[in-house]
Amino acid sequence: MPIIDVEGLTYIYAKGTPYARKALNQVSLSIDQGEFIGVVGANGSGKSTLVQHFNGLLQPTKGRVTVCGRDTSSKEYRNSLWRKVGMVFQFPEQQLFAETVAQDVAYGLKNLGLSQDEINRRVPFALEQVGLDPTEVADLSPLVLSGGMRRRVALATVLAMQPEILVLDEPTAGLDAVGREVILQIIKDLQQERNTTVIMVSHSLRELIPLVDRLVVLNRGKVAACGTPGEVLGCNPLQNLKGIGLPDYLRLICELKERGVQFENPVTTFQDAEQALEKLIKESVR
């Protein structure tokens, strides 16, 4: 049984006013336990709106969202979903509020009702997980950290809660290359070792492709394509991924395909492309 099931989901912001705006239109998809799902789409395509349904922050205007087997239309269930579904918001660094980094990470844990021992164990662990030195930052005020470091703290606040399902809204936007790698690695590890279901929103297909099991492409509130990276990129990626922009190496492959070059294996990752091109060059030299 899928852990998250979305059926005919339509969401309208400011319904009934002149500002009404349909952010999602008849979206259906299902996500299995332990899967890594990447959500891509242009600005304003409804990615954030979609993922906020997964932990009960938004209620469908029409349609149905089921999480862990229960419909989120029950208010009581929606209000308890935060225990199961961890959500890292877009620009989460703005939500830090406690006096020290450690207290901020502990906030969610206290709300979970964990013992002080458990909290003291989890806080430094979570900080280490996101590549921060607990002895160094734990007692600092979040306000003195740089933007990227705050982002990592914010991520730690959610990771510390060890949710069953982890939702990340553009976790790497605005981070340096190392920070990006670190965070992506943590997320991948979580999914593989703890079997956490991960849903990650991103603008960068390039960072998603090697990580995800399946890609969901949104376009103006509709699912434009859904499937493994191979399936989504396979048939006609330029059509499927309108408005997103392919990574350079895929654009090269597409151009070559258009000029009649045949590739034996589907090309999705950078490594695939490298191998395919190497082979191509060798063949043409011969």
Add this chain to the structure above:
Amino acid sequence: MKGPKFGQYIIGDTAVNRLDPRTKIIACFIIIFSTLIIYKWPVILVNILIIAAAIHLAGIQPKLVLKSIWRLWLLLLLTLIFQSLLTEGKVILSLGSLTVTQEGVTLGISTILRLVILLLTSCLLTSTTSTIQLAAGMEAVFAPLRFLKIPVNQFSMVISIALRFIPDIIQEAETLTKAQKSRGAPLNSPKVLERIKGYFAVLIPLLANSLQRAEDLAMAMESRCYTGGASRSRLSVLCFKRNDYLVLVLLCIMLLFALVVR
């Protein structure tokens, strides 16, 4: 914030929206002034007629208007009760030591209507005038105060900036509420104290971010050489049209009428 509210600016192109903001501000002043100082029925009725006409012309759904009045029901009810009990006059009903007088009931009803007039006038102004126009209008209307050495331009700038950032701050408060809810902030807790504590987690970052935003804005304005003062020009110059003169003349007649009735 669920659903539309009367008083929220709605982009539109109705006759009322198109009026010059100065006209609307002056008209509001006249209506509020006459309502505040004159208790007479004819004035109240004329004012209600004017407002009803304006609401109709602005294309605002009567349902919204009624809803916004309904939100004040407690205040209105208490007004009616106290006025009818505490005014002396011809007794029409007596309940033990409490007496309801005819004068009291009349006064109660007229007070309610006057309160409603005040409410609707201001809501009508803000729902048909964008914040930029409102600030420009205020600045123009209060311009004469410059001679009293009051920095009207700066005040107007302060007001327009404040108005400009309200939607942003509301939006941000919503996002923060969502973010803290996801971390289990007890915002729905039945215990009031818990809930208040939960809202601290929203208010603190909201305040911190607002201060940061103010600092950024000051920097941005300074780096574009902003200096306050009367010499600043405007992007859109206000100008009176035929309808504006019509409205102003009408309201002046109304004001004269009100003063005569008094």
